[in-house]
Amino acid sequence: MAEKDEEPATVTAAAAAAAAAEKPYHPKRPHRKSRAGCRNCKTRKVKCDEGRPACRMCTLRHETCMYMVPPKRASRVPSSSPAPSRDGESAASASHALGQLRCAGAVISQPQFRPSGYYDTDMRLLWFYTTATYSSFSTGSLKERNVDVVLKVNVVQHAFANRFLMDTILGLSAMHINHLGLKNMGVPRSLELQYRARAFETYRKAVEAADPATYPALLITSLFLCGLSTHVFRGEEARPFAILDWMTLWKGIGTIIGLIGFPDEQLYRTSFGALLFRPSIDLDASARCIPSQLLFMIASVKDGDPDFPLVKSYYGALQLLGSLYLELRNGFTPLLFLRVVTFFTFLSHPLIRAAREMRPRALVIVAHYLPFTRFKANHSWWVEDIAEYEIPNICNFLGPEWKTLLQLPMASLQTEDNMTLARLLLGDPSWHPPSTIEEEPFTSLYERELSIRTIKSENAPEVEYQEDVLGLKLC
Structure with a gap:
């Protein structure tokens, strides 16, 4: 009886082998789905080996490998980790x-x-x-x-x-x-x-x-x-x-x-x-760009005035201020931004002490520097609003006696664009920046702005916070 049962099985196996040999292709073997595969493999509907930073298929095809989800092992890291190594x-x-x-x-x-x-x-x-x-x-x-x-x-x-x-x-x-x-x-x-x-x-x-x-x-x-x-x-x-x-x-x-x-x-x-690079300053050329009213403010200091020992420091600060006016004539260049943010590093210690002592002439010089922080020709968001806040503080402290010398800083607060502000500072209503201005590489600008816009467009749920043992509220 056993021999009779084995005979049909043998025949069936032989028939299946013969049928498989006649097929023009081999069927795919079953495999585990790749749920965290890269975008290219998903598009082609092929299995991705999930290699990082690039999978094998993208490497062979010389394609950019992009993943849409983080690797699974990152999600298994506990939220309470030991101190950083x-x-x-x-x-x-x-x-x-x-x-x-x-x-x-x-x-x-x-x-x-x-x-x-x-x-x-x-x-x-x-x-x-x-x-x-x-x-x-x-x-x-x-x-x-x-x-x-x-x-x-x-x-x-x-x-x-x-x-x-x-x-x-x-x-x-x-x-x-x-x-x-x-x-x-x-x-x-x-x-x-x-x-x-x-x-x-x-x-x-x-x-x-x-x-x-x-x-x-x-x-x-x-x-x-x-x-x-x-x-x-x-x-x-x-x-x-x-x-x-x-x-x-x-x-x-x-x-x-x-x-x-x-x-x-x-x-x-x-x-x-x-x-840490700071651009060098041509002091002689910068001196020729100092606003005349500021030069007169220093020239009027006579012997016996409490500020007389500081005349040299005041003039040095005005030369540094003149370098900003000189650079502005070249347009809204990266070098102008660099001169603005490094301005205070060039000031002498006596000038800084005079400002901290609230001496009027030192504060006037600071007030005339502040409009340059309002240029929107760079991405230094952390300098925004400084002039709007501090120029009125300086004007209110000094009072009507110094109002004439502070008219330009106060007027700068009414400008809304770079061109209007530059024409005000240079005293030239018809000024136009030179056509040869070094711009930031498009790829870097595009990448940063695209990233920020992407985050803004996300509809992420509100995150709840819990107090951590380190004192930080962490998600």
Whole structure:
């Protein structure tokens, strides 16, 4: 009976083999679906091996590999992680992973990687820094100062190795996000405040420690703090004459370089050399651009006047101010922006002391500098509103006696565009900028603006926050 049962089975198997041999193709073998595959493989409806940063199929086809969802292992990282590792290997791997957040030709609205010791909010802020915030310290492709790679790569590498720099970057990004009103990023004002407070605290401790290994990170942090500290010009935290402390902070960058004792050659051989570049000033040419009323203000100081010992310092400050007028004649160039933001670093200590002592002539000079911060020819969002806040404070403090010398700064507050403001400052209603103006590379501008618009268009749900053991409200 068993032999009879086996015979049909044998015949059936032989028939199936013969039928398979006649088929012109082989059917696909069943396989597990790739739910996290790249966009190209999904379009072609083929299995993706989900290789990072590029899958095998895209690599063979020489195509840009783009993923629409983060890798699964990132979602399994617990929210409560130990303190960040300080060893170089961890910092290097984290920095490399952050670089993968910026896929070529795509805008990713959420980071794909979270290293040990960092929260999801930290990674969102760090991603936003490398996408948008970094550009507020860039001058584009200026020949003497092309620092985009330094800001997006070298600075981030140092941030993973130096917590005070990382805290400053996160605080700056949180401040930028709220300045733009990007509620979808899930960074409330209270969290911005906590990031900022931690940045100042960890920086203070690093300065006190004065570890030579942290000197490069201290320099870049001092630069970023000049942007982070501008919260004192806006909102509930605003306080009159905060500009005087801001002047001191900018001047402190040069002081830190002096304390460190870096020879100029050694400093400029580092990756931060271009970032700390300040354009030279032709003092003789700049002196010819000083407004005549300001020159008369200094020339009228006679022996016996309390300001007489400061005449030389006042004139030096006016020469620096003249360099802004001189550069403005060339149009709204990246170099003009660089001269505006580095202006206070050139001022002498006597001039800064005179301003902090609220001496009228020093305050008048500061008031005439402030209109230059209103030019919308750059992306330094952190200088916005400073002039609108401080020029009226200076005018109210000095009173009617100095009103004539403050007419131009007050009139600048009524301008709404670059051209009108430039014509007012230059005293030439028919002025036009030269046609040869160096513009920021289109690709960099497009990438940043597209990223911000993408975030604004997201309909993300409101994020709930819980108090963390570190004192930060983290999602």
